[in-house]
Amino acid sequence: MKRILTTLAICLAAVVSMQAQELANFQRGGGRVVSPDIQGDSVTFNFRADYATYVKLSGSWMPNPYGGSIDMRRGPGNVWSVKIPLPSPEIYTYNFIVDGVSVNDPQNILVQRDGSRFLNMLIVPGERTQNYTEANQRGTVSHPWYDSKVLGINRRLTVYTPYGYEANPKKKYPVLYLLHGAGGDEEAWISMGRTAQILDNLIEKGLAEPMIVVMPNGNGNQQAAQTLNLPTAPQQFDRNAFQSMPEAQRNRAMNGYVVSLCEEIVPFIEKNFRVIAKPEARAIAGLSMGGGHTITASNLYPQMFDYICPLSAAGSATPEQVAALKKAGVKLYFLACGDADFLFEGSKNLDKTLTEQGLDHIFYVSDGGHVWANWRLYLNTFAPMLFK
């Protein structure tokens, strides 16, 4: 009897909670609102708003995703809808605009954080996205912290260890250091970049070597993503002290994060994970600002990484720096950029320098610009080339 009463109480709690949370998710007198609703080659967005004057849809597949939007139409039960042709396979973000205010889709639990913005995801299935959704065998994602003496703070990392890491306690793995861009943090590659899904799929299919992926926070003044509510270190930049430094010291100060990466994060990972601690088992890749960090790391530490992948990169290398990489015996230099990227000229210049110095490399030019669609594509493309 007690058990029956308890069961009743749980059911009651579930109903109360459902009513509170989800009442607005039902059409009045109708079924549950579903959004986004992919059917064949179209997708319908639905949103219930009883008192709105207008509702629009804004999506990253639109020609001008930040300014563009299309009208939604009020239907039965005050459910506003719009049906559009399905965009080509990719992961897009979208939101509704209700009387001028940006609103997330309450029916869609798939949400990405881009800096301080939370946006719903639309995943259009197809060949392009097949490695962006969950594989059958999944690696472990963890968030260890390391103490940085260089930057004077305790800092959070994201680390992916592949499926089988726990079950094979004698096996050692190569490591990819994967760096985010400006506005990002240690969660950017794992959430927007779909790193775990891409690596899980590539490894499960036998296309990529099982590897560890380390995703640090690339903002030298941050302990962790802002969602953790940690203080940002105060800027204590002393211009006079900086300018009077010898050049080598000034370079270290200017590149504090890259110095911490190569002198602190790499040793921390090699101490705390089962890692092959050799250049031929270390890769570095990064997008935009992180592409700049990738180039800087390979310039300052030419013997550390045998695999170097600047993506839509903000950075350059001198002929002498490229020569040092050639001498160090770099095994892969994978330079990637979109042909509509505002940093494309810089990538072309770097390609030219690499060619002139005779450093064997790949210059992978894709469509499009400075967007996550490209960075997922690049990761999916170069990861199978690593450690082989």
Next chain:
Amino acid sequence: MKRILTTLAICLAAVVSMQAQELANFQRGGGRVVSPDIQGDSVTFNFRADYATYVKLSGSWMPNPYGGSIDMRRGPGNVWSVKIPLPSPEIYTYNFIVDGVSVNDPQNILVQRDGSRFLNMLIVPGERTQNYTEANQRGTVSHPWYDSKVLGINRRLTVYTPYGYEANPKKKYPVLYLLHGAGGDEEAWISMGRTAQILDNLIEKGLAEPMIVVMPNGNGNQQAAQTLNLPTAPQQFDRNAFQSMPEAQRNRAMNGYVVSLCEEIVPFIEKNFRVIAKPEARAIAGLSMGGGHTITASNLYPQMFDYICPLSAAGSATPEQVAALKKAGVKLYFLACGDADFLFEGSKNLDKTLTEQGLDHIFYVSDGGHVWANWRLYLNTFAPMLFK
């Protein structure tokens, strides 16, 4: 020159991105909108909405958080505001209601996911919340997957290892298994429950033993939180087959998740983490449905856990089951419930049974109901009593 151009390009990108993302976050002709803005003993919420007819604030500190709300007033630059007395120290959730639609605060990056809802957090500082924000020494949070033969699916865990776990490779730790309630998943305790922050603070202050905390997904048909876009296993319940099972087999089938916890998750953790694999180093705690799982686990496996903590629990034990726990030598039975909780009667009944059977225990009665404020308080209260 190249470097200067690249730097300019990055700055330009930052400005473009800032404009796109944050234009709406500035008052027209004024400063940046700040929200929530805690000043002394009041807090002001600010939200820019150019075309709204009305804006309201709804918060979990209100007497009726799901139905209640207060009006915000339109000010200069179409920034709607309301200033209220600061609620007592706690973590609250809130959202705005714009022309009838629920909207998150775009100025506040602190967001909690409760099931499928994303809500902003208001953290009011004070003694009650001092262990809910980040400590100086932080443990690692990871998400390994285990294969469940009992449930027939691969399932995601959340595991907290304390600060020092990596640096002390010979040290072994006790383990707390911490279970969520209905509507939750393996991220509930780490996000709404602030488990990492609470344990970090208690351990740093020397109040709790360094311990590992394992937070499984308590929905037997789920591989992982719905945010991972994994399929939910189809319900294949065969009533006739179930009813014709011998009682022992029926019990296992009915309690599939608890069986998986005790026969699969515990061994998985003891194999893959540095764990003291003994009853005196195992604790189990859970809230609501997870409190029911806690009671069921201790009923079915009375010799497995020496520390048992049902919180606002939906569950009961027979005199015989309590006698078995007493015989097994349970070291702590911590039963907690709010005096306004709809499950309070059940907890009082369980307290009575424990008393009648002479099982030494604590019945911790707090104010309030079936809410996270209580579950954080309970964790902060019983964690220091474990493994001592």
